[in-house]
Amino acid sequence: MNRTAILSDIHGNLAALQAVMAHIETQKVDRLVCLGDVVGYGPKPCDCLDIVMDFSFCVLGNHDSSALFDPEGFNAAAEQAIFWTRSQLEKRDDRQASDEGPCVSRRRMDFLCGLPRTVREDNVLFVHGSPRGPTNEYVMPEDIQNTKKMEKLFSLVPHLCFQGHTHVPGIFTTDSTFLRPDDLPDGFDVTDPDIQLMINVGSVGQPRDGDPRSCYVTFDGQHLEFHRVEYDVEQTVSQIEAESELDNFLGYRLRDGR
Structure with missing residues (x-):
């Protein structure tokens, strides 16, 4: 397998995504993939989608789905944010990729509509x-x-x-252990074909493990490694404060990684 950078839960946090993309440039990866929730919560959903659309693939997250359909099980702040996100995605942008090409807003919505729920490559899901x-x-x-x-x-x-979704990075093993990134300073060897692991790659845009730094994983088929990346949290906080339809709490929680 090519060396892959695996990102998840960007949640419209452009400052975090840009910092992670810069860090990935130092990792000599062959491709990038995303495990969903490109949008939701954060103030820059369109910019984040424009970046992820160039990844090798992205799977559907629950916030991505809710940007297309009605959200289910969201708290008030999350629901308000997803309706605001939808309004941003639906704004017409008359800039054309070509004279015949669709408007940018349509390309973003088409991208979300086409996201698969799963991707499997050999014995990796x-x-x-x-x-x-x-x-x-x-x-x-x-x-x-x-x-x-x-x-x-x-x-x-x-x-x-x-996988992602919880925003809490780590590895689940079949012997009822959860290994956190701090437990794995040298990464984790996965060459044994008989082991089974569920690897949560953490969140780029809204970490919830008490560490405000973005998190992502690199994986080459034999070894995986967690990476933590600092970004300008206050930039994202200010962008959320500037949007009256986004709850300021969605920014303030980023300071504590909660």
Whole structure:
């Protein structure tokens, strides 16, 4: 497998995405993929989509889906943000890629409409939520105590499953362990074909593990590594404060990685 940078949960945070993209330039990767939730919460959904549209692939996240359809199970701030996001995506931009090409807004919506729920490459699965519920199911660190849930999830994992959605990075193993990035300073070897792992790559745009830095993973088929990247949090906070239809809390939480 080519050396791959795996990003997830960008959530319209352009400052974070730009910092991660700059860091990726130092990693000699062959391709970039995204595990969904390009939009939602953050103040720059269109700019983030324009970048991700050039990735090798992206899977559908629950916020991406909700930008197209009505959100389900969102709290008030998240619901308000997704309706605002939809309004941004629907704004007509008359700049044309070519005389015959569709307007930019249509290309963004078409991109979201075409996102797959899963991508599988040999024995590696890519989802947003979980192998059982690719778009919506959360797999939290505390789920290692839920034996039945974990057994069912791992029964659907071919070898490796990369996922996001919780914004909490780490590796789930079949022996009921959750390994956090701090536990893996040298990364993790995955050459044993008999092991099964679920790898949460964390969040670019809204980390929730108490570390405000963006997180992503590099993977070359044999070894994976977590990367934390600092970005200008206050820039994103200011951009959210400038949008009256976005709850300021969505910016303030970024300062604490919550």
